[in-house]
Amino acid sequence: MSSCPHFTPDVIPSCTAFERLVFRDIHEFLNDGAARHKERQDFPLVTAGCLQRNSESNSIEVVEAKCVGCGFCVTGCPSMSFKIDDSLAPMARCGEGRAVTHQFRQLVTHENISSAVFRKLTGIFAGGQSKNFRSFADFTSSDEVKNLSPWAMRALTYLLGPGSEGALEVNIAIEGKDRSGRLDVCVRTEREVFIFESKKDFKAMMSEGRVFDQFLDYRIEIDRSIVESGIHRPCHLMVLLGGEETDVFPPGHPESSAHDSDALRRFLKWLHSNQAKTVSAQGLLWLLYGKLAGLERDPLELLRKLDRTDEYVAFTSQGFVCADGDDFKLCTFD
């Protein structure tokens, strides 16, 4: 394998680490203010051993047994020097350039979006032998701050393309409350902003119970900041859910894994009545695969559609969860 052309042996390469911008608060972020500073941080899967770095040859290798298919390494490489075929485990090709194969492209197509292919995608990696994380869902559900949010920031900045800037844990003052909140994932471009409130999984979110107040408080303060900034661009505020996305499949859906269908129904109704939106981490991963495979349509168009369609309350890799009278159903993508 050739040497990495992007980094010297003394520099931490972005296939192994992520960089976050640090802002004083959400007002500064929405106001297109300059970041106070940048922080580079390890990605937990990498330190758990999914990549090995050869300092002498200045290259990396993917340890397939510990790969959960999150796409972090591939999307961090400036030239995406990885080969991805229908085995779906990326193979590093430092210095040799990108090699997304025909098999991979065939596997990830518009037609396959709502089919069982994504199950195959995640299923293969679910057999990963890492002691730390057995699958992508396991990885996202084990820590929203260390795992889910950094991964989501990387995924969003990749999906939004060059010029996008990501921050984590951005301070947001809430009028009438002693303590400020933190917006877990914030990514901006000149044209739009995505903000995610991360929750490691459905069960934890419901037992914590803060999301209902948090979301509405955040929306009020974000709207206020947008008005004050005078920079009017779409701002998509959503709840990002780690863990198994089947936990939010509508009650009665054959694949639904909801343990408490009453709690799920309550959550979905709350989303619908407040025009709040949820994205599953697996859904976001599917969008990332879609872009890696070179789909013509902008994968993020599906999240924009989620935000502007009243009936849609959640986005998963298998479709939108949408309101259907007093009930909910899983709608396939058009």
Add this chain to the structure above:
Amino acid sequence: MRVLNSRFPTGQTFSMKDAKYSSDARNILEFCTLLKQHPIHGFKYCPFKANPLDKAVCGLTNSIQADTTKQKEVSNTLNALEGLGFLDRKEGGFRITAEGAAFATLEIDSEDLVPLFRRACLRYGPFVGMLGQFRTFPAGVVTSGDLTVGYPKTDEMLEVNGKTVRVSTESARDANVRTRSCLLLWAIAAGFMKPHGIEAFPSDPQVRYRQLINADIRASRKFDINLSLYEEFLQSPHRTERPLDYSNLTKNVGSLRENGQALQRDVTMAVDSVIKNRRFAICFALNRAAERSENVDVGGLVSVLAGAEDMFAIPGNDVGAAVRRDLQIGFVAGIPFEAANPDSVMPICSLDLEVLSAGVPIEVVNYLKVAT
């Protein structure tokens, strides 16, 4: 201390900024034995940094390149070393003392280390204040939460524009937790305490309990007191060399910065000098009593302070109640006491009045010298 001693040998002055990590100078990576190795990239990093790639590098000081804590880390570290007597504050900077230089040259397992560190702990006011509480645990077993640290709560109120505002004189709970943890770990390293258990007090606590002392989270809550060592401390005349000084007798009120605290902050700042004066007066009286082998008559002290209310009392509040609540400052500043006769207390040591008096208004000292 080793890094500082290698860069600023005895006599040389250095600033807080000089003490921060710099890749261009001799630095902590050369000396620290606790560093971990990064699993992917192989470099060494500080185990107390949550992010191994943090450009702040050192958990004790942060670096010149990155210090998002606005000097809090380096300030905490240097202030602690000053409290232990390893550094002196001189000409706006710091200098290493002879004790500091000696400490820096010792290996962790040296038999000279514990006695030297024990002497250092006994210089520091808040540490002596904690020791002063051991008397209340005659069985020699204490739960960390039972040890009181932090500034006293006096429950004084002020009317401002028709609103009643509570003056914030006490330490926040999280600050107390951090202070208590630090003092407890010093006490363990110095041999005054150990985690509760049947084993005897070791002669090398800094080695035996090293893992516990350096742990991210203090798991033990119950501790044994080394009663024989404590008795030795009580029996020998003790003078706390580095008590808190006048300017540190109240918390940094500027830290009341959460939403909705602006009025409380402003009110507290307005009466900050009164609280400092009163706490100084309490320590002054305790020290004078210690030097004369007398008790402090609390009622008498209240009368003295009531005689100069503008200096010692917040308008509309009972001076007597405030003084009685503020007596606890003795344990914070470094002159602990025990109850003697009703309404009188007996200091169990004295303190260095010159250090305590740094920054005190001369009229306060003059009044107390005459009136007490």
